[in-house]
Amino acid sequence: MREALRATSLLLLGLAGAARALQPIILADTNRDGQIDLIGDSDTVGRETWSEERGALFLANIGDSGRRCSSLIHANVSSDSRESKNDLDQCHDASGTEQRNPKYLAPLATLPLISVSDSASGSVTVLGDAASKNVRIFQKVGCDWRFVSSNHTFSADELRSGLSLGIDARDVRRPGVWDGRAQVQFSVRDGADKAQDVVALRVAPILTHHHLQSATEIVVGAPRQPGPQQTFVKEMGDISRSSGIQKPLRIITGTDVWVQDHFEFGYMSIPGPSGPKTLRVVIRAAKPDQAGEVAFSEFRSDTVGAVQFLPQEEGEDVGKDATGNLEAVPPYEHQGNSYPVGRTIMGSRYGSRPLIAEFLDAQEAQPMVNVDTSWLYIGHVDEFMQFLPAPSERGWVMAVHDPVQALEILQKAQSEGHGGVKAVSRPVMPDDKLGTHGNGPLPNLTINALLDLPDFARVQQYVGRQIAKNVESVKREIGLADSEILYIPGLFYNETMEGKRTYQPIKVFPDVDKEDESLTAYETSFQVFAIYPSTVNGVLFSPTHYVAPNPWGPVIDGKDILKEATLAGYAASNLTVTFMDDWYSFHLGLGEIHCGSNAFRECTAKWW
Numbered sequence: 347m348r349e350a351l352r353a354t355s356l357l358l359l360g361l362a363g364a365a366r367a368l369q370p371i372i373l374a375d376t377n378r379d380g381q382i383d384l385i386g387d388s389d390t391v392g393r394e395t396w397s398e399e400r401g402a403l404f405l406a407n408i409g410d411s412g413r414r415c416s417s418l419i420h421a422n423v424s425s426d427s428r429e430s431k432n433d434l435d436q437c438h439d440a441s442g443t444e445q446r447n448p449k450y451l452a453p454l455a456t457l458p459l460i461s462v463s464d465s466a467s468g469s470v471t472v473l474g475d476a477a478s479k480n481v482r483i484f485q486k487v488g489c490d491w492r493f494v495s496s497n498h499t500f501s502a503d504e505l506r507s508g509l510s511l512g513i514d515a516r517d518v519r520r521p522g523v524w525d526g527r528a529q530v531q532f533s534v535r536d537g538a539d540k541a542q543d544v545v546a547l548r549v550a551p552i553l554t555h556h557h558l559q560s561a562t563e564i565v566v567g568a569p570r571q572p573g574p575q576q577t578f579v580k581e582m583g584d585i586s587r588s589s590g591i592q593k594p595l596r597i598i599t600g601t602d603v604w605v606q607d608h609f610e611f612g613y614m615s616i617p618g619p620s621g622p623k624t625l626r627v628v629i630r631a632a633k634p635d636q637a638g639e640v641a642f643s644e645f646r647s648d649t650v651g652a653v654q655f656l657p658q659e660e661g662e663d664v665g666k667d668a669t670g671n672l673e674a675v676p677p678y679e680h681q682g683n684s685y686p687v688g689r690t691i692m693g694s695r696y697g698s699r700p701l702i703a704e705f706l707d708a709q710e711a712q713p714m715v716n717v718d719t720s721w722l723y724i725g726h727v728d729e730f731m732q733f734l735p736a737p738s739e740r741g742w743v744m745a746v747h748d749p750v751q752a753l754e755i756l757q758k759a760q761s762e763g764h765g766g767v768k769a770v771s772r773p774v775m776p777d778d779k780l781g782t783h784g785n786g787p788l789p790n791l792t793i794n795a796l797l798d799l800p801d802f803a804r805v806q807q808y809v810g811r812q813i814a815k816n817v818e819s820v821k822r823e824i825g826l827a828d829s830e831i832l833y834i835p836g837l838f839y840n841e842t843m844e845g846k847r848t849y850q851p852i853k854v855f856p857d858v859d860k861e862d863e864s865l866t867a868y869e870t871s872f873q874v875f876a877i878y879p880s881t882v883n884g885v886l887f888s889p890t891h892y893v894a895p896n897p898w899g900p901v902i903d904g905k906d907i908l909k910e911a912t913l914a915g916y917a918a919s920n921l922t923v924t925f926m927d928d929w930y931s932f933h934l935g936l937g938e939i940h941c942g943s944n945a946f947r948e949c950t951a952k953w954w
Contacts (some may be wrong), residue, residue, distance in 0.1 A: 368541035370468070371457040372532035374402030374513075376545070378954050380617040382455050384508075396527060396546040403550050403616040403954065404452035404528075405625055407440040407482075407514035408651035411447050419643040434630075434642045435654050440516040445484050445491040447648055450625055451512030452616055454483070454545070456532055458508040466536035468500040470511065473544070477528040480517045480549075486510040505534060515549045518614070518627075518653055521708040526551075550614040551709035551953075552627050552653065556674035556688040557733050557886050558742060559947035563593040564887070566943050567603040573779040574930035575603060581926055582943060589887035593946075598644045601637040603932075606728070606941045607668035608633075609641040609652075613949040624949050630654040632667040632702040655705035666693060666719070667700045670941050671726040675715055676733055676742045680825035687712055687953040691820075693719030693727040696867055711953060715823050720865040721812040723840075723873040728940050730813055730836070731820075732882045735889045736919045743919055744826060746813055747836030747882050749806040755835055755911055756793055756900070764902050765794035770843065770878075771906055772898035772929055785930050789843035793900055801855055802839065808861065809838045809874055834882050834915040835908060838874040842934070875936045879928055881912045883938035885945070892916065895938045896925040 373382050376389040377400065383389040392400060410416050415437035439447040459466070472478040484491040491512060500509060509532075519526040526549035533542045564586045569575035583595035601608055608631050615624040630641040632655050641652040657667075675689045689712045692700050703714055719725040736743040759767065769791045779785050796802065820826060840853070853872050856864040864870040876883070879895035886892050894916075899908025909925065916923050928939045 368459070368462070368534050368536055368539050370459060370532045370534040370541050370543045372470070372530060372543050372545045373455050373457070374530075374545045374547055375453060375617060376400060376402050378403065378617045380619045380621075380623075382453050384455060384457065393545045394529075396548050402452065402545065402547040404513045404515060404547050405450045405614050405616055405623070406516070406518045406549055406651070407447055407450045407625075408435075408438040408516075408518070408627070408653070409447050409450070409625060409648050410437075410646035410651070411439050411648040413647065415441075416643050416646050419639065432654075432656060434639060435652065438646075438651060439648075440482060440514055443482070443493040443495075445493065445512075448484075448491050448512065450623065451484065451491070451514050452547070454509075454511035454513050454530065456505070456509040456511070459505045459534065462502050462505050462534070462536045464502050466502040466505055466534060468505050468509075468532065468534040469496075469498060470494055470500075470509070471496045471531050471533070473529040473531055476524040480515050480524050481528045481530075482514055482516065483530065484512045484514075486512065513547065518552055519549060519708045519710070520655075521704045525708070550616050551711035552612050552614055552629065553687050553709070553711055553949075553953060554610055554612045554629070554672065554674050554690055554706075555945070555947040555949070556676040558676045558688075558735055558889075559949065559951070560889060561589075561591055561887055561945040561947050563596055563946040564591060564885075564943060565596045565598060565605055565945065567601055567605045568597050568599045569603070573777050574785070574927075577777050578926075578928060578931040578939070578942065582939075585887060585893055585924065585926070589891050591887065598640055600643055601640045603942050604637075604668075604670070604935075604937060605944045607631060607670045607726075608635075608638040609645075609944070610669040610672050611944060611946050615949060615953065617952075617954065622950055622952060626650040626946065626949065628652040629669070629702075630656075631669045632656055632700065632705070655702055657701055666695045666698070666725050667702050668726060669702075670724075670728050670937070671700060671719070672702070673727050673731070673733065674712065675824060678740060678824060685712070687951070689713050689715050691715040691717065691727060691731075693717050693722070693725055695720045695725050696865070696871065715820060717816040717819060718812070718865070720871045721809065721873060723875045724936055725873075726941075728883050729876065729880060730882060731816070732884070734832075734886060734892060734919050734921060736830075738830065740830060743830050743832050744817075744820065745832040745834055745882055745916070745919070746817055747838075747876075747880065748810070748833035748915075749813070749836055749838055750810040751833060751911070752835035752837045752878075752908065753803060753806040755907055756797060756837075759900060759902055759907060760793050760797060764900065765797075766792050767900045767902060769793050769796040769900055770898050771901040772896070772927070775927070778930055785934075786844060788929075791843055796843070799839065799841075804855065805839055805874060806837060808855075808872070811858075811861070832915050832918060835911045836880055836882060837877045839877040840872065840874050843877060876933075876938070878908060879933045880938050883940045885940050885943055890920070890922055891924065892919075892921040893924045893926050893939065895928045895933065898927075898929065
């Protein structure tokens with residue numbers, strides 16, 4: 347009997363000790379369902395590690411509520427110092443320790459420790475130097491969010507109740523700085539007992555838009571004088587409304603009209619209780635010119651942030667970093683790999699990738715497809731390639747220019763006796779403002795004269811080979827079939843129809859066997875641009891409505907033969923194609939309507 351009582355006493359003591367043993371638990375949305383499971387174990391198992399398939403996510407809280415930071419840029423608009431421009435991304439909602447935008451906090455919670463003594467205390471810290479500099483923790487107290495410093499101590503009463511916490515980041519994933527990973531440690535001390543628990547999270551990547559995401563707002567630059575640019579803005583507003591875009595056309599100041607080249611619209615998103623929680627992010631082009639500052643001065647708000655990744659040295663070649671050279675391949679699967687938010691695609695020049703590619707690679711979400719644009723004078727992928735929705739199993743097609751097809755169209759017209767027809771059918775329009783703003787007279791060439799330009803046919807064949815090499819590269823990388831590629835007629839040349847411009851260097855047209863070698867350096871690369879408005883360089887307003895520059899080709903029997911061939915090329919996409927004049931507004935500046943516009947798009951789809 348005595349031995350039985352002794353055994354019972356020892357058992358009770360053991361159970362009491364177990365009840366007092368510290369077992370702190372900190373939880374996040376590890377299973378990515380938008381909320382923390384405080385009852386079951388769906389967020390408990392594996393919470394200490396993060397993988398692409400499982401692990402909590404949080405946001406960089408880099409909006410600008412009340413436009414506090416943006417107003418400072420406007421106040422210092424006269425500052426030309428490189429240092430001040432490099433610091434534009436240092437002021438935002440997560441600057442300092444105040445919680446200015448709590449809707450972008452991701453939840454954290456600790457389970458109640460009901461058995462701790464009154465002397466117990468706890469702390470929550472972010473492990474690692476890189477993460478601790480870039481991550482903020484807040485405690486929900488009533489209606490307020492209070493910053494939790496690394497030396498903050500929680501009381502025994504708070505530990506017994508369980509902590510309601512939030513987490514955000516001061517910055518995004520950056521190459522060589524921080525990969526966005528964070529481990530949050532919950533430590534508790536009760537007398538001589540100490541224990542810790544850890545939960546792993548990662549800041550969400552910045553994603554770029556693709557064309558299966560519908561446009562929600564179109565952006566253009568404000569015209570600087572009456573004339574063609576003013577007409578372009580009006581027509582863009584009309585098309586935006588008729589395409590069903592709810593927000594009115596957004597006209598921005600503080601930059602030039604080439605708004606596609608200075609910034610790219612993107613976003614970050616994480617799971618939320620009612621669907622994805624999304625912060626839009628404007629990605630400044632990796633160029634130090636002032637035009638890109640509008641990413642910070644014009645767009646930021648409590649729902650829009652901005653980032654930049656600028657060259658470290660003056661004089662670096664940043665032309666290829668214009669965001670007209672940044673497009674996106676829509677979602678697809680290939681060879682066992684899935685790309686649920688698609689992939690970025692950019693043109694490299696002379697074997698060198700754009701600087702921004704390093705930043706985009708660090709997001710680890712949209713692996714970049716590389717093409718070569720050394721043969722283009724401007725060098726942007728949007729000059730010859732586009733991805734558009736289509737009624738197919740894949741859901742999209744790739745459209746590329748075909749200069750040989752376009753050449754054959756003109757040669758056929760010539761052979762049928764139409765060589766004397768004007769090569770350009772555009773009429774003079776009231777707002778052309780000829781003789782002002784650099785607007786010279788329209789070309790007066792005939793089809794015969796155009797085809798007789800030096801090496802004109804050879805140039806088309808040269809460009810055809812360069813495009814074909816890029817198409818084959820993309821086909822291998824993505825797994826596209828020939829039937830998923832639209833070939834749209836388009837002609838290129840190393841001079842405009844009006845003649846050579848003073849800024850164009852004289853370069854020797856290479857023999858076929860010397861082409862690859864010549865394209866390894868700027869000094870030797872033979873470069874071209876669209877001689878007619880590029881109908882690939884257009885704007886997708888809706889899943890069924892594409893607006894292309896009007897090519898203004900020769901009119902034979904009452905029909906523009908280039909326009910008709912363009913419509914036939916796009917027919918397989920099932921898109922309604924509308925043509926817009928941009929001859930003086932953009933084409934003569936070696937760009938088109940895509941170069942002069944930008945678009946916010948839907949960003950509600952899950953990427954995780």
